[in-house]
Amino acid sequence: MSKRTLFQFFHWYSAGDGSLWKELGEKASYLAGIGITDAWLPPAYKGASGPDSVGYDTYDLFDLGEFEQKGSRATKYGDRAALEAGCKALLEHGIRPIHDVVMNHKMGADEKESVIVRRVDPLDRTNIEEESISALAHTRFTFPGRDGKYSRFVWDKQCFSGVDLIEKPHETGVFRLVNEYGEGQWNDEVDDELGNFDYLMGADVEFRNRAVYEELKYWGRWFSEQVPVAGFRLDAAKHIPAWFFKDWVGHMRDTIGADLFVVAEYWHPDITTLSNYLERVDKQLLLFDVALHHRFHDASKAGADFDMRTIFDGSLVSSIPDHAVTLVDNHDTQPLQSLEATVEPWFKPLAYALILLREQGTPCVFYPDLYGAAYSDVTEDGREQMVEMPVIGCLARLLEARQRFANGSQIDKLDSPHVIGFLRRGTETEPGCVVVMSNGDAGEISMDLGPNLSKSVFVDFLGHLSGEVTTDDQGLAIFPTNAGSVSVWVQKDFV
Numbered sequence: 001m002s003k004r005t006l007f008q009f010f011h012w013y014s015a016g017d018g019s020l021w022k023e024l025g026e027k028a029s030y031l032a033g034i035g036i037t038d039a040w041l042p043p044a045y046k047g048a049s050g051p052d053s054v055g056y057d058t059y060d061l062f063d064l065g066e067f068e069q070k071g072s073r074a075t076k077y078g079d080r081a082a083l084e085a086g087c088k089a090l091l092e093h094g095i096r097p098i099h100d101v102v103m104n105h106k107m108g109a110d111e112k113e114s115v116i117v118r119r120v121d122p123l124d125r126t127n128i129e130e131e132s133i134s135a136l137a138h139t140r141f142t143f144p145g146r147d148g149k150y151s152r153f154v155w156d157k158q159c160f161s162g163v164d165l166i167e168k169p170h171e172t173g174v175f176r177l178v179n180e181y182g183e184g185q186w187n188d189e190v191d192d193e194l195g196n197f198d199y200l201m202g203a204d205v206e207f208r209n210r211a212v213y214e215e216l217k218y219w220g221r222w223f224s225e226q227v228p229v230a231g232f233r234l235d236a237a238k239h240i241p242a243w244f245f246k247d248w249v250g251h252m253r254d255t256i257g258a259d260l261f262v263v264a265e266y267w268h269p270d271i272t273t274l275s276n277y278l279e280r281v282d283k284q285l286l287l288f289d290v291a292l293h294h295r296f297h298d299a300s301k302a303g304a305d306f307d308m309r310t311i312f313d314g315s316l317v318s319s320i321p322d323h324a325v326t327l328v329d330n331h332d333t334q335p336l337q338s339l340e341a342t343v344e345p346w347f348k349p350l351a352y353a354l355i356l357l358r359e360q361g362t363p364c365v366f367y368p369d370l371y372g373a374a375y376s377d378v379t380e381d382g383r384e385q386m387v388e389m390p391v392i393g394c395l396a397r398l399l400e401a402r403q404r405f406a407n408g409s410q411i412d413k414l415d416s417p418h419v420i421g422f423l424r425r426g427t428e429t430e431p432g433c434v435v436v437m438s439n440g441d442a443g444e445i446s447m448d449l450g451p452n453l454s455k456s457v458f459v460d461f462l463g464h465l466s467g468e469v470t471t472d473d474q475g476l477a478i479f480p481t482n483a484g485s486v487s488v489w490v491q492k493d494f495v
Helices: 020-033 080-092 210-226 242-255 271-280 290-305 348-356 367-371 395-405
Strands: 006-008 038-041 058-060 096-101 111-121 124-128 133-140 160-166 171-177 203-205 231-234 261-264 286-288 324-327 362-366 373-378 384-389 410-413 419-424 433-438 443-448 457-460 468-470 476-481 486-491
Touching: 006 367, 020 038, 020 080, 080 096, 096 261, 111 160, 133 160, 133 171, 133 203, 210 242, 231 242, 242 261, 242 271, 271 286, 290 324, 290 348, 324 348, 348 362, 348 395, 348 433, 348 486, 362 367, 362 395, 367 373, 367 395, 395 486, 410 443, 419 443, 419 476, 433 443, 433 476, 468 476, 476 486
Parallel strands: 006 038, 006 362, 038 096, 096 231, 231 261, 261 286, 286 324, 324 362
Antiparallel strands: 111 124, 111 133, 111 171, 160 171, 160 203, 373 384, 410 419, 419 433, 433 486, 443 476, 457 468, 457 486
16 A cells, blocks of 8 residues: 655645646646655635635635636636546546645625624733724625525624724724624634634634534535545644534544544644644644754754754654654745745755655655746735745655655664664565765765675665665665765665
8 A cells, every 4th residue: 555645736826827726637647656645735615815816815615616706716726627627537546635624714705794893912812902892894704606505604793703804993903703602702722822823814713603613514514525535634723723623523534434634734843732732632633743844944054054863853753653744845834925934955855755754754745846836926025036946856756765665664873963864674575775864974874784685785766876785794784875965775676
């Protein structure tokens, strides 16, 4: 069975010409051939900014590019028919579709409503003014373009806990809606950043409203009947009460399938915080390894000044590996985005070797690292900036190595500040590999492969080094690597 390997099939600046869903079919065969087993797709439904929406400004969960709403019928990625065809093509090539879901907030309301709100200190969300004021807020969603097809649910001020814009008086900030839910307080079981991180943006969904709770469960069931669903990526988990996802994921597993793959974006580096969250959701899902991503970023910036012995310090994969999705970059960390902490291209081969070829964690590969990306955006100071993200030349080979050679038990050699590596011993029927990398000068590691591999000839599967390494009578050998590089040594007979 292929080792689970996710591919994030988009980035923030993916083409806005409606071609992405078509691209699923065009690239499915190649991706399957290099070992991709799951494709993480962007939000498939209509966002508030219509054809320009990346998908995180949720407007209508039931519009999969089917209705004339927000200035277009199709989404940025294509229309509903193309989505269905693309997901079908993935499945035909053995790739499971993993869908991005944004439930925390809604944007682009169809109507304003009279509301009662209390001002909130944006730097301490637990500090809510006692005085209430009357205002207008964008909180009523009727979806006139869909006209009740699939769901007649109307979202109104009772469905939300907060907003960031009011009118009459016109103010921006954070405002707690006064309604029958929560007695004027935010949800609990959310992250404690800024005191309470329930509120993020737009019209913040009130999960304590039972009608909302049931509508979101209904949507999950409905969605799985429209397109193939093998799993979900849950956006903004730190802003959504853990009890809701505990219930929602359990319900999806009961109704869609017990083997549903679910990973939540709880963007926090602290292992205690993530461990507590996993307990609250009954460990029904996986989390992205934020700390490991930041270690990669720091290592790529520091070069030879970074101590590679510490590369896994504080990481989720080193503490709770069965619940860790490891990544190098994603759409939020890429240049010019909100969580920008890009891993420098020179270090990405090392980082990918560390997530693809080890036993621990479920790795996720980012679209621009396999296919490249070029785009521009306006910086905070108003300048137009061009960005080019290069193809990581050995990434396809590393993906192939994961499926062919990342087998058997693992022995780590993480005791040098600059040259580290590990051995995958292989099994009776599957070959292993020796991985060696350096963030400084060229180096080498001595490995004991055991007498079963005595007099065995090894070559660098990545082609970074052209020579051969032969083990001695006892299975010992010294495996080299180039400066600032990685080599994956495999038995010559298997290449």
